Amino acid sequence: MSGPLAEVVVDIAASDVDRVFHYQIPPPLAGRLEVGHRVLVPFGARRVDATLVGFTSTTDLPPERLRPILALRDPVPVLTPALIELARWMERRYLCLFVQALRAMLPPGARGDGVRLAPRRWARLVLPPEEARRQQAALARRAPRQAALLQQLLDRGEMPQAELLRRAGASHAALQALVQRGWVEVREREPLEEEPPPPPPEAPPPLTPEQAAVWEPLQAGLAGRGPRVTLLHGVTGSGKTEIYLRAIAAVLARGQGAICLVPEISLTPQTVARFRARFGNRVAVLHSAMTPTERLAAWRRIRAGRQPVVVGARSAVFAPVPRLGLIIVDEEHENSYKQEETPRYHAREVALARARLEGAAVVLGSATPAVETYFRACQGEMGLLRLPRRVAGRPLPDVELVDMRAEFEAGHRSIFSRRLLELIHQRLAARQQVMLFLNRRGYHTVLLCRECGFVLRCPHCDVSLTFHQLASGRMQCRCHYCDHRQVPPATCPACGGVALRPFGLGTQRVEEVARRLFPRARIQRMDADVTARRGAHEAIYRRFAAGQIDILIGTQMIAKGWDVPGVTLVGVVSADTALHMPDFRRHERTFALLEQVAGRAGRGDDPGTVVIQTYTPEHPCLQAVRRHDYEAFFRREIEERRELGFPPFSHLVRAVVAGGERPAVERAAVLLAAAWQAEVAGRRVAGGAVTPAAPAPIERLRGRWRWHVLARATDLDALLEATRAAAAGVRERWPRDVQLQLDADPYNML
Numbered sequence: 208m209s210g211p212l213a214e215v216v217v218d219i220a221a222s223d224v225d226r227v228f229h230y231q232i233p234p235p236l237a238g239r240l241e242v243g244h245r246v247l248v249p250f251g252a253r254r255v256d257a258t259l260v261g262f263t264s265t266t267d268l269p270p271e272r273l274r275p276i277l278a279l280r281d282p283v284p285v286l287t288p289a290l291i292e293l294a295r296w297m298e299r300r301y302l303c304l305f306v307q308a309l310r311a312m313l314p315p316g317a318r319g320d321g322v323r324l325a326p327r328r329w330a331r332l333v334l335p336p337e338e339a340r341r342q343q344a345a346l347a348r349r350a351p352r353q354a355a356l357l358q359q360l361l362d363r364g365e366m367p368q369a370e371l372l373r374r375a376g377a378s379h380a381a382l383q384a385l386v387q388r389g390w391v392e393v394r395e396r397e398p399l400e401e402e403p404p405p406p407p408p409e410a411p412p413p414l415t416p417e418q419a420a421v422w423e424p425l426q427a428g429l430a431g432r433g434p435r436v437t438l439l440h441g442v443t444g445s446g447k448t449e450i451y452l453r454a455i456a457a458v459l460a461r462g463q464g465a466i467c468l469v470p471e472i473s474l475t476p477q478t479v480a481r482f483r484a485r486f487g488n489r490v491a492v493l494h495s496a497m498t499p500t501e502r503l504a505a506w507r508r509i510r511a512g513r514q515p516v517v518v519g520a521r522s523a524v525f526a527p528v529p530r531l532g533l534i535i536v537d538e539e540h541e542n543s544y545k546q547e548e549t550p551r552y553h554a555r556e557v558a559l560a561r562a563r564l565e566g567a568a569v570v571l572g573s574a575t576p577a578v579e580t581y582f583r584a585c586q587g588e589m590g591l592l593r594l595p596r597r598v599a600g601r602p603l604p605d606v607e608l609v610d611m612r613a614e615f616e617a618g619h620r621s622i623f624s625r626r627l628l629e630l631i632h633q634r635l636a637a638r639q640q641v642m643l644f645l646n647r648r649g650y651h652t653v654l655l656c657r658e659c660g661f662v663l664r665c666p667h668c669d670v671s672l673t674f675h676q677l678a679s680g681r682m683q684c685r686c687h688y689c690d691h692r693q694v695p696p697a698t699c700p701a702c703g704g705v706a707l708r709p710f711g712l713g714t715q716r717v718e719e720v721a722r723r724l725f726p727r728a729r730i731q732r733m734d735a736d737v738t739a740r741r742g743a744h745e746a747i748y749r750r751f752a753a754g755q756i757d758i759l760i761g762t763q764m765i766a767k768g769w770d771v772p773g774v775t776l777v778g779v780v781s782a783d784t785a786l787h788m789p790d791f792r793r794h795e796r797t798f799a800l801l802e803q804v805a806g807r808a809g810r811g812d813d814p815g816t817v818v819i820q821t822y823t824p825e826h827p828c829l830q831a832v833r834r835h836d837y838e839a840f841f842r843r844e845i846e847e848r849r850e851l852g853f854p855p856f857s858h859l860v861r862a863v864v865a866g867g868e869r870p871a872v873e874r875a876a877v878l879l880a881a882a883w884q885a886e887v888a889g890r891r892v893a894g895g896a897v898t899p900a901a902p903a904p905i906e907r908l909r910g911r912w913r914w915h916v917l918a919r920a921t922d923l924d925a926l927l928e929a930t931r932a933a934a935a936g937v938r939e940r941w942p943r944d945v946q947l948q949l950d951a952d953p954y955n956m957l
């Protein structure tokens with residue numbers, strides 16, 4: 208099928224070159240090129256990296272304008288034809304450039320950013336050492352360089368060719384001479400090819416009756432005798448991961464591969480160990496702490512089919528697994544699956560699209576499915592299987608709601624309620640472990656003037672600054688968006704008064720109070736400030752799991768994936784911030800977060816208790832958490848969404864217009880809103896509506912002004928078309944400095 212011309216997409220993210228260009232295939236590359244190869248091409252006066260996306264025999268270009276591909280960047284095609292098709296889908300679905308979608312799929316090293324792409328050449332002795340020593344002595348006078356090469360190989364064994372030549376001070380020709388005599392062998396080896404030796408594969412435990420009841424229909428689906436997409440709704444600790452492992456084993460047995468997506472934060476050594484124990488070094492792990500070289504090496508092993516099981520965070524959905532049979536999305540409701548930069552894709556949706564393209568099955572797992580996913584399952588769009596109980600009859604933890612209004616009335620002003628204090632003391636006495644959760648880092652959340660109400664804000668962003676305590680004990684104000692830092696002012700910048708006071712709770716303050724109240728307990732805080740150091744996350748986890756920490760205080764970071772049997776008490780210091788966020792998903796997020804946090808308690812032999820402190824204990828969302836009643840939460844939530852016309856009853860597209868000058872940004876946004884409105888009306892987009900342009904909730908971010916426009920429709924495809932048309936029409940009329948970000952199915956509305 209390899210026609211005479213190559214279709215190529217160049218690595219330049221600009222809409223005017225976001226199309227396929229035709230190139231000649233020079234004779235040395237004839238028959239060697241495949242779809243998915245990375246190539247180097249002449250482009251205008253430049254040479255640029257590009258991706259080969261197809262072949263053709265027809266072109267509009269006159270023969271003299273056709274130029275040849277200059278070089279193959281990598282002998283292995285990093286992308287598969289199916290992935291290139293997936294990039295086409297992403298381009299439409301997420302309103303991005305084709306090349307942006309392709310880039311999201313490439314490992315960093317393949318983007319031409321300085322990582323060695325070529326596999327390393329290694330040299331080793333073929334001669335037995337004794338014979339080599341004899342030849343070395345004989346060569347010493349007549350061919351000293353060849354002798355030096357032999358000496359190096361005798362001393363060091365197999366080594367990279369480049370290093371060998373450097374150490375021996377020899378030329379390539381000298382090495383070739385040895386190769387030709389058959390004394391030395393040079394072979395290509397990928398960086399990091401050597402993997403740790405596989406542990407003996409662990410025999411899977413027999414399934415519990417509940418797991419068996421789920422496994423039966425799931426297995427049928429995997430074999431093509433049932434739904435190809437399944438939502439596995441199982442409470443924390445119900446044995447979902449065991450089901451994933453079974454499903455992967457079944458797919459492997461058929462000679463296919465599998466991808467298991469987990470949120471970055473739960474990509475803990477513990478999770479990885481479970482996969483490795485079952486599948487040994489057939490598992491590739493992709494995480495954000497990998498160097499580009501490591502990532503590229505993993506990509507090649509996957510592409511070559513040597514590691515058919517891939518475990519990784521969001522971008523692992525693009526892993527080039529050759530015969531993909533299954534994609535698992537664990538904790539499918541997690542917001543971290545949504546990428547917040549272009550292309551703004553959602554890994555769950557990409558997983559579903561990719562599986563459709565490649566005929567793979569999908570398992571979505573969660574204790575608290577996204578409202579949109581659960582709705583789809585209820586509509587029969589996918590199979591729905593349940594694991595309502597924990598393994599081994601372990602009970603779900605008791606959840607107590609503590610009314611902080613009553614604490615206040617009783618004159619108890621501590622950040623810990625009397626009930627929480629009592630339970631912490633009890634657990635410490637019994638040598639059990641405690642987790643305290645608060646979703647705000649720092650010391651205090653704002654600096655407020657008690658006289659005039661002034662709140663200290665970031666000079667570059669439209670948000671208040673958070674108070675942090677430095678190691679020296681001094682205070683510092685920080686912006687959590689742009690990391691601006693400043694010394695707190697002594698007097699109010701607005702009224703000059705001296706009543707400037709820190710306000711609101713952060714994890715640092717919780718830690719300080721806990722240390723004062725429980726002086727003998729071993730206390731550790733874990734939030735983005737603490738784990739900024741590489742490896743800190745793991746180190747804390749290990750100490751906590753080993754029982755060397757009594758009280759762990761943290762943000763979201765401690766909510767997920769942690770399975771520490773010693774934890775019998777989880778305290779939520781305040782549930783109210785999450786509950787009152789300006790976001791239509793706030794209840795869904797709160798429910799999921801609290802269930803996750805609660806899921807950390809009572810995973811061992813001792814039952815767990817969860818204490819949630821709140822000023823609105825009667826809130827239906829909290830009441831549902833108290834009973835671990837997802838169904839009750841869902842029924843209420845879905846009715847509210849239906850009434851308000853929010854997803855899943857509509858699709859949203861958000862446009863953010865940003866620039867350095869406020870008036871220009873406002874004008875551009877108004878222009879966009881009008882054009883968008885006209886397109887939506889003109890095309891009669893079903894359920895279509897466009898809001899007027901308005902300042903974004905965070906109107907200034909990192910020094911740039913931001914306005915936004917929201918559109919909504921029931922017909923997503925029509926809305927996407929209208930959006931593209933509107934954006935293309937107005938962009939040319941905007942000043943250069945003004946940028947447009949489009950977000951289909953946005954999660955972040957700030």
Ligand code: ADP
Nearest residue numbers: 412413414415442443444445446447448449598
């Ligand atoms: P989930 O993924 O739903 O949180 P896990 O798969 O992690 O649940 O299971 C919870 C605990 O139960 C783990 O410690 C796991 O090793 C154990 N477990 C799961 N399935 C079985 C089984 N069939 N037999 C024995 N132990 C099991």
Ligand code: ZN
Nearest residue numbers: 665668686689
């Ligand atoms: Zn800022």
